[in-house]
Amino acid sequence: MSLKRRHMLGLHGVSAEEITTVLDTAESLKEISARPIKKVPTLRGKTIVHFFYEASTRTRTSFEIAAKRLSADTVSLSASTSSITKGETLIDTAKNLLAMSPDLIVMRHSQSGAPHLLARHIPCSIINAGDGAHEHPSQGLLDLMTIRRAKGRLDGLKVSIIGDISHSRVARSDIIGLNTMGSQVTVYGPRTLMPPAVESLGVSVAGSMEEAVNEADVIIMLRVQQERLTDVLFPTLREYAQRFGLGSKHLKAAKPDVVIMHPGPINRGVELSPEVADGPQSLILDQVANGVAVRMALLYLLLGPEAS
Amino acid sequence: MSQPRPILLKGGRLLCPASGIDETGDLLLDQGRIAALGGELDAPADAEIIDCAGKWVAPGLIDMHVHLREPGHEYKEDIASGTAAAAAGGFTAVCSMPNTDPVNDSAAVTEMILERARAVGSCRVYPVGAITPGLKGQGLSQMAELKDAGCVAVSDDGHPVSDSRLLRRAMEYASGFGLPVICHSEELSLSAGGAMHEGPVATALGLPGIPAEAEVAAVERDLTLAGLTGARVHIAHISCAGSVAALARAREAGWAVSGETAPHYLALCDQDVGEYDTHRKMNPTLRSQADRQAVRQGLAAGIIQAVATDHAPHSVLEKELEFGFAAFGVTGMETALGVMLELVEEHLLTPLEMIERLSAAPARLLGLPGGSLTAGGPADVVVMDPKAAWTVDPAKMRSKSANTAFAGRKLPGRAMLTVCGGKVTFRLED
Numbered sequence: 001m002s003l004k005r006r007h008m009l010g011l012h013g014v015s016a017e018e019i020t021t022v023l024d025t026a027e028s029l030k031e032i033s034a035r036p037i038k039k040v041p042t043l044r045g046k047t048i049v050h051f052f053y054e055a056s057t058r059t060r061t062s063f064e065i066a067a068k069r070l071s072a073d074t075v076s077l078s079a080s081t082s083s084i085t086k087g088e089t090l091i092d093t094a095k096n097l098l099a100m101s102p103d104l105i106v107m108r109h110s111q112s113g114a115p116h117l118l119a120r121h122i123p124c125s126i127i128n129a130g131d132g133a134h135e136h137p138s139q140g141l142l143d144l145m146t147i148r149r150a151k152g153r154l155d156g157l158k159v160s161i162i163g164d165i166s167h168s169r170v171a172r173s174d175i176i177g178l179n180t181m182g183s184q185v186t187v188y189g190p191r192t193l194m195p196p197a198v199e200s201l202g203v204s205v206a207g208s209m210e211e212a213v214n215e216a217d218v219i220i221m222l223r224v225q226q227e228r229l230t231d232v233l234f235p236t237l238r239e240y241a242q243r244f245g246l247g248s249k250h251l252k253a254a255k256p257d258v259v260i261m262h263p264g265p266i267n268r269g270v271e272l273s274p275e276v277a278d279g280p281q282s283l284i285l286d287q288v289a290n291g292v293a294v295r296m297a298l299l300y301l302l303l304g305p306e307a308s
Numbered sequence: 309m310s311q312p313r314p315i316l317l318k319g320g321r322l323l324c325p326a327s328g329i330d331e332t333g334d335l336l337l338d339q340g341r342i343a344a345l346g347g348e349l350d351a352p353a354d355a356e357i358i359d360c361a362g363k364w365v366a367p368g369l370i371d372m373h374v375h376l377r378e379p380g381h382e383y384k385e386d387i388a389s390g391t392a393a394a395a396a397g398g399f400t401a402v403c404s405m406p407n408t409d410p411v412n413d414s415a416a417v418t419e420m421i422l423e424r425a426r427a428v429g430s431c432r433v434y435p436v437g438a439i440t441p442g443l444k445g446q447g448l449s450q451m452a453e454l455k456d457a458g459c460v461a462v463s464d465d466g467h468p469v470s471d472s473r474l475l476r477r478a479m480e481y482a483s484g485f486g487l488p489v490i491c492h493s494e495e496l497s498l499s500a501g502g503a504m505h506e507g508p509v510a511t512a513l514g515l516p517g518i519p520a521e522a523e524v525a526a527v528e529r530d531l532t533l534a535g536l537t538g539a540r541v542h543i544a545h546i547s548c549a550g551s552v553a554a555l556a557r558a559r560e561a562g563w564a565v566s567g568e569t570a571p572h573y574l575a576l577c578d579q580d581v582g583e584y585d586t587h588r589k590m591n592p593t594l595r596s597q598a599d600r601q602a603v604r605q606g607l608a609a610g611i612i613q614a615v616a617t618d619h620a621p622h623s624v625l626e627k628e629l630e631f632g633f634a635a636f637g638v639t640g641m642e643t644a645l646g647v648m649l650e651l652v653e654e655h656l657l658t659p660l661e662m663i664e665r666l667s668a669a670p671a672r673l674l675g676l677p678g679g680s681l682t683a684g685g686p687a688d689v690v691v692m693d694p695k696a697a698w699t700v701d702p703a704k705m706r707s708k709s710a711n712t713a714f715a716g717r718k719l720p721g722r723a724m725l726t727v728c729g730g731k732v733t734f735r736l737e738d
Contacts, residue, residue, distance in 0.1 A: 012512075091628055111630035112514040113584030132632065134514030169514060196517055200508035 002306045007119050007126045008298055010135035011176040019180060023145050025297035026290065032069055033292055043072035046303050049102040050076040051094075052129070053109040058264060058288070059129050059139070063106050066295035072303070075102075090114060091121050098122045103303055107131075125302045133167045138298060139263055140173025142291040144181065146283050147218055149290070150259045155182030160212045161203075163222030163244065163271055164193040164233075170263045174220060175201050188212035189222075189244055192233040209243065213250045213258075220261045221246050221271045237270055247273040251281065259283050312731045314338040316351040317691060320360025324367060325664035326680035335365050337687035340730035345681055358725065360691055366663045367680050368400025368431075368688035368728060370670040371641055372568060373465075373490070373544055373616035376402070376433070378424065379417070380409025385621040385708045387421065388428040390641075393619070393707040395733035397641040398723030400688035401432035401678060402619075403670075405465045406443065413438035413449040415457035422458050430733040431726075432688070434460040434676060436490060439478045443467040448478055455485045460674045463490035465544060466591070470496060472529060479539035488540040488674060491530040493551070494592070498522035503632050505578040505593040513584065515631060520599060523592050524550030531558040534565045542673060543567040545618050547592035549602030556611045566673050568614040571640060571647035572713050573603050580713075586627045586634035587711050590620065607665065608656050614669040617644045621709030638713040642705055646719025649694055653720050659694070687730035694721040696736075 003018055011019070032040055048067045050060055060076065067074045077097075088096075090109075097105065104125040107115045112132030119126050130136040148154050159178050165171045165187050175185050179202045187198060188206040198205060206212035213219060224240060234240050251258065260272075260282045268274050277284065301307060317335040322345060324330075334349035335342065351357050376390035385393075394402050404421060406412035412421065418435045425433035437454035439462045441447055451462055462482050468491065469475040482489050499522040504510050506517025527543055531554055534541035543555060546569045555567045572590065577600045581588045588594055595603075606612045620637025627634050648666060651657045657665070671679025678688040699718050702710035726734035 089625075089628070090630060109630065111632040113631045116583050117628075117630060132514050133516075172512075172514060195511040196506045196519075197508040197511055200511060 003301045006302065008137050008302065009115050009119060009126065009128045011137045011140045011173045011180065012135065014180065016180050019141065019144060019177060022141055022294065022297050022301065023148060025301060026145055026293040029296045029300065030293040032296070033289070038069050039071055040069065041071045042300060042304055043067070043070040046072040046103040047101065048072045048074045048299065049097055049105045050074060051097065051105050051107045052076070052078045053114070054130070056108050056129070059108065062288070062291045063129060063295050066292050066299055069292070070296055070299055072299065090117060094118050094122050098124060104299065127298055127302070130169050132169065134169050135173045136169040137173050138291070138295055139170050140177040141298070142287055142294040143174050143220065143261060144177050145290045145294055146261060146287045149286070150283060151217060154178070157183040157217045158186065158215050159183050159218040159220065160186045160188065160206065160216040161220045161222065162188045162212055162246065164224060164228060165189055165198060165222070166193045166195040167225065167228070168222050171222060172201065175203055186212055186216070190234045190240070193228070209250060210253065213246070213254050215255070216258055217255060218259050218261065219246065223263065223265065224267055224270050241270050245271050245273065246276050248275050251276065261287055264288070311339060314343070314352045314355040315727060315730070315732070316349060316355045316357045317360045317365050317689070318357055320363045320365035320691060322346065322365050322681060323659055323663050324681035325660045325668045327682070328660070329681060330660055335681065335689065337689065337727060337730050340687050342681060342683055342685050342687055342689070344683055358691070362693070362695070363724060364659060364692045364694055366690050366692065367667045368678055368690050368726065369398045369645065369666045370676060370679060371399050371402040371617050371619065371644070372614060372670040372674060374402045374404055374619040374641065375407065375621065375637070376404045377621060378408065379420065383708070384623050387424040387433065389706060389708045390619070390621070391425065391429040391431045391433065393639070393641045393705065395430040395726045395728065396706045396723065397643070398645045398690035398692060398726055399431055399641055400690070400726060400728040400733070401434060401676060402641070403434045403436050403460060403674065405436050405463060406438040407466050411438050411442050412436070413441045415453045418454055418457035418459055431728050434458070434674070436461045436463050436465070438462065439464040439469055439489065440474070445469050445471060445474070448481060451482055451487055452485050455487055459487070460676065461488040461490050461542070463492065463544070465490065465492045468492050468494050468496065468526060472533065475530070476533050476537060479533055479537040479541065483537060483539035488542050490542045490544050492544050493523055493526035493530050495522045495525040498525065504581055504589065505595045507578060507596055509578040509581060513581070518593050520548035520550055520595055523548055524554060527551040527554045531555065531563065531565055534558065535561060535563045538564065540564045545570050545573070545592055545616070546603060546606070546612055547573045548595045548599040552602050552606035552611055556606070559611065566614070567612045568616040569603050569607055569612050570616060570618045571644045572638060573600060574607065574651060575647050576600070576713060584631040586629065586631055587638060587713050587715065589631065589634055589636055590618070590638050590713070591636035604651070604656055613665065614673060615644065615648060615665045616670065617641050621707050622711050623709055627711050638711050639705065639707050639709055642707065643700055643712055643714045643719065645692060646698070646700070646722050647714065649719065649721040652694070687727055689727045690723050691725040692721060693724045696721050696724070698722055
């Protein structure tokens with residue numbers, strides 16, 4: 001098994017076969033994390049740089065654990081420790097990194113397209129760990145893995161994504177991945193948080209919370225970013241929670257086997273009520289566990305013995 | 309300075325939209341003037357004779373909207389390199405926007421620009437003065453002084469005057485001195501934070517959008533104030549359907565208004581941003597395919613009278629960056645004619661109409677010399693080969709900057725020879 005690509009910049013253009021390869025690989029690597037000694041030597045001698053221009057705890061930790069379980073050496077650079085603050089350009093910083101011969105760079109950046117810029121300038125594999133409001137492919141893949149494990153398939157499902165679609169790279173990667181695998185995506189949220197021409201992403205837009213919830217096999221709730229309040233994209237967190245938050249009352253009318261997901265970190269009592277977040281339908285912690293497996297799979301497929 | 313030799317342009321297709329001339333004939337340039345034209349002309353003994361068979365001979369092109377970057381940003385462009393780029397594109401005159409450092413808001417800066425242009429320039433330079441001191445949107449520049457120093461218009465290009473009352477005053481005051489007001493029309497509260505045209509492409513790329521309405525709302529306001537004040541108002545770089553419609557209505561109302569677009573809005577649209585290509589990032593942004601079509605139709609119908617390049621050189625320091633961080637702006641003077649020849653090939657414009665938009669109209673709108681083939685008029689002439697196809701190579705530009713939106717594009721033709729004031733300013737080497 002291998003991928004026909006050197007980078008993972010986004011799920012746009014990634015085929016159903018490639019996605020299946022990643023998910024199958026992740027399934028086979030998942031058991032490593034359950035062993036008493038959670039380490040295999042597959043990527044011994046490989047150097048992975050985690051290059052984070054934007055604060056991240058869980059994604060970076062997940063990537064670091066994934067790399068370490070495959071025995072790769074890892075280095076982390078974050079916005080506060082790297083030379084960004086010294087006015088160095090992205091390309092200069094990357095070339096300096098490259099001079100240290102890394103095998104792969106995992107990159108997060110506040111600007112959409114930043115990893116694409118890097119990929120044009122340096123000859124080393126890049127995994128996009130989130131670029132602006134564009135894509136977050138490893139999150140998309142771990143969401144697909146979580147759904148496939150819960151539902152046994154990825155085609156013919158109805159998935160609703162609720163919240164801030166406009167600023168969400170998770171939503172874009174989820175939508176692209178789900179469409180590629182043959183599921184239907186519905187989105188819902190305040191009109192101010194729907195991107196212009198949202199249907200062009202390949203989704204339908206629900207008219208109410210009920211419409212978004214009732215037919216869904218999977219509900220993905222997105223995090224409300226507090227800074228959207230200062231942008232005046234909605235009036236108050238109170239009204240947001242009342243109109244766009246998911247609570248037990250919504251689930252009464254939902255399909256009995258609906259599952260609830262969230263990319264984290266959650267705002268309890270805003271987009272998710274505590275009962276739903278901790279309830280039996282919540283897969284939020286499964287997502288975290290699957291995240292490590294999916295990232296191990298990506299590293300293995302891009303760097304391992306069978307990488308092209 | 310010694311007078312250049314007379315030049316006899318032999319047997320070209322003479323194209324002059326101002327007089328309607330479209331015929332094969334000779335053109336004689338002598339003493340910095342067009343000495344004679346039409347039919348077969350005898351060459352003076354010392355004349356250089358240039359065979360123009362199969363070529364088009366037209367009045368020198370006039371670019372009413374460029375950024376020469378001098379003073380202040382000479383690492384991007386200076387008056388020598390910018391006017392050399394102009395000459396290579398077939399231009400014999402350019403209007404330089406005031407957003408230099410220091411801003412051209414005083415006679416001293418205007419005179420410095422004109423002095424440099426005389427010393428090192430390859431074309432005529434007509435400075436455009438600032439509407440407000442420092443382009444800060446407050447107070448009025450000393451427009452009478454600017455006009456006396458040589459400014460041909462005023463504009464706060466790139467920093468549109470938000471205060472409608474102040475813009476009204478500026479229009480009223482400028483019109484008292486016959487100075488046109490050039491408006492970069494943008495409602496900043498709608499465009500703030502945006503990186504490209506708002507729509508499906510921006511949504512897919514996860515880039516913050518700028519709605520076309522940010523331009524249209526400002527165009528409507530600026531034209532409305534033109535109606536109120538009776539001032540000569542010119543709308544710069546029209547990029548979308550709504551602005552074309554607004555300009556058409558204002559012209560029907562009889563107001564003294566005009567507009568220009570730029571080659572990139574005629575040739576490209578938002579889809580051409582591709583994978584975050586910062587050489588396709590400019591302000592206004594590349595709009596939708598429907599907007600592009602409306603701008604093309606507006607140009608063909610003469611609603612938009614002129615084409616200007618908005619030549620905006622930036623170095624790699626401003627362009628080899630994350631898309632959101634990259635500067636807005638592309639170069640344009642060396643590719644404009646080639647892109648316009650595409651429109652002729654597509655039968656959107658006749659050759660005369662193309663030259664009208666690139667030369668006669670800018671001269672008329674700003675009251676500049678040139679823009680026609682007239683005996684006794686300035687010897688500002690371009691000889692173009694409409695069939696000399698070439699591929700745009702950023703490395704071969706005269707401009708100091710390589711931020712062209714047309715790298716790799718095959719254009720149907722180009723300028724072969726540019727003559728400004730009787731002096732050869734560009735000659736294409738084989």
